[in-house]
Amino acid sequence: LRRELARRAVPALLRAAGTGAVAGAGAALLAVVSSGPVGPGALERVGPAAWETGGAVALLVALGAAAVLLVPAGVGPRRAGSARSGEG
DSSP: OHHHHHHHHHHHHHHHHHHHHHHHHHHHHHHHHOOOOOSSGGGGSSSSSSSHHHHHHHHHHHHHHHHHHOOTTTTTTGGGGGOOOSOO
C-alpha cells in the first residue's frame, strides 16, 4: 500500500495543485466581476477581495482534490453483499 501511494503521490499532487489553481483563478475572476461601486461614500467599494477569495478557493479545492486522488482504488467500505461468497 505504501509503495502504491508513493508511486501515485507526485502526479496526484500536481493534478490537485493544477485543479486548485484553475478553480482559484475562476473564483478570483468572479470576485473581480462582482465587485464595484454601488454608490458614493462608504458604498464606493463593495464586493469580495479577489486575491483572498481566489486563494481560499484554490487551497480548499487543492486539498480536497489531493485527498481524493491519493486514496488508492479499492480502498473503502464494501457493500454487505460483496463480502459473502454465496451472493452476488
